[in-house]
Amino acid sequence: MYPHERSLVARLKDEPFALIGINSDEDLEKLKPALEKESITWRSFWNGKLGTAGPISTAWGVGSWPTIFVLDEEGVIRYMNVREAKMDEAVDTLLAELKAKQAKKAEEAKGK
Amino acid sequence: MLVRSLVLALLAGAVPPLLDGPADVARIREATKELRAKPELKNDEALVSEWLDTLWKAADESKDDKQLWSALVLAQEVAEQCTTTKAKEWRAKVRTRALDRFADDAERMLALLRVSGGEETRAAVLAVTKNPSVKAAAHWSDANALMAKQKKEKLSEAEQKKLDGILKLLQGELGSALDARGRKWGDVVAGKLRAMNDLVIGKVAPEIEGTDLDGQPFKLSDYRGKIVVLDFWGNW
Numbered sequence: 081m082y083p084h085e086r087s088l089v090a091r092l093k094d095e096p097f098a099l100i101g102i103n104s105d106e107d108l109e110k111l112k113p114a115l116e117k118e119s120i121t122w123r124s125f126w127n128g129k130l131g132t133a134g135p136i137s138t139a140w141g142v143g144s145w146p147t148i149f150v151l152d153e154e155g156v157i158r159y160m161n162v163r164e165a166k167m168d169e170a171v172d173t174l175l176a177e178l179k180a181k182q183a184k185k186a187e188e189a190k191g192k
Numbered sequence: 193m194l195v196r197s198l199v200l201a202l203l204a205g206a207v208p209p210l211l212d213g214p215a216d217v218a219r220i221r222e223a224t225k226e227l228r229a230k231p232e233l234k235n236d237e238a239l240v241s242e243w244l245d246t247l248w249k250a251a252d253e254s255k256d257d258k259q260l261w262s263a264l265v266l267a268q269e270v271a272e273q274c275t276t277t278k279a280k281e282w283r284a285k286v287r288t289r290a291l292d293r294f295a296d297d298a299e300r301m302l303a304l305l306r307v308s309g310g311e312e313t314r315a316a317v318l319a320v321t322k323n324p325s326v327k328a329a330a331h332w333s334d335a336n337a338l339m340a341k342q343k344k345e346k347l348s349e350a351e352q353k354k355l356d357g358i359l360k361l362l363q364g365e366l367g368s369a370l371d372a373r374g375r376k377w378g379d380v381v382a383g384k385l386r387a388m389n390d391l392v393i394g395k396v397a398p399e400i401e402g403t404d405l406d407g408q409p410f411k412l413s414d415y416r417g418k419i420v421v422l423d424f425w426g427n428w
Binding site (some may be wrong): 085088095096097098099100101102103104106108112113114115118123124125126127130131132133135136137138139141142145146147148149150151152153154155156157158159160161165171174175177 | 362370373374375379380382383384385386387388390391392393394395396398400401403404410412413415416417418419420421422423424425426427428
């Protein structure tokens, strides 16, 4: 899991993209060495000391790990539970969409 | 029975099992692990009867609640999973005995609902328990059964009314009862309903406000304008 996410984050570091985790480890002190070892640089919310029963996963009704949501720039859920290559594909599609929208806007602004 | 087990053990070339309660329970627990790989055992009249008789006897001879419970819950598991005539007959018998002693023991009742989650068990548990956490768990199993059905067909008026009533109860009167993981049932149910109805493709994801792993506060909406992969993960 980590190698793929690491490479996705590295590849898109200059793009309007963010990988946000909801970490469900119960003990942060035990997690910290792993963050370093696995070079987990992306930001995560902490789900609290109840771990997988923490408030964020409970509020989202998440019952299996990992669970993935891919959101567009307006926060709309566009894909769910896409992994590995499918995750890259989903993100690339949305980035292309976003750029097309921005280009169209720029065009319209010029036209006025 | 004693003679038969000894003969069987000798025939199998195995060491005869120790003839005390906990050892018998442990032996049968080991044996039932094979049920998944060898489903034909579920219909083995002699084998299943031996298991159930021995477990019942182990329950009779148990020295404390822990021993009694481990014999009963395993018997319930056997009775639920196996398809012999005896297994079917024993479902209610074992359940009644478990309920007589443990109806208000939340953890054990949740375990019972896990091994024996059918409508009959839920109704039996609800009829006797006073523990709100146990009630909530039994109601939630009922709700799940109805919601699973709802995905396939339209519920009857009575069923729909029952489902609505349960969901209301779980978010109202029983909402502050805690589940096995220490969460309020009201929050659990609200989350599950939200996942079903609102966390779907095409809807705006709800806000998350929290702190990062260094304790710094931040919000999901800080990332509007960017494509976001939201990853519920754990390092295990």
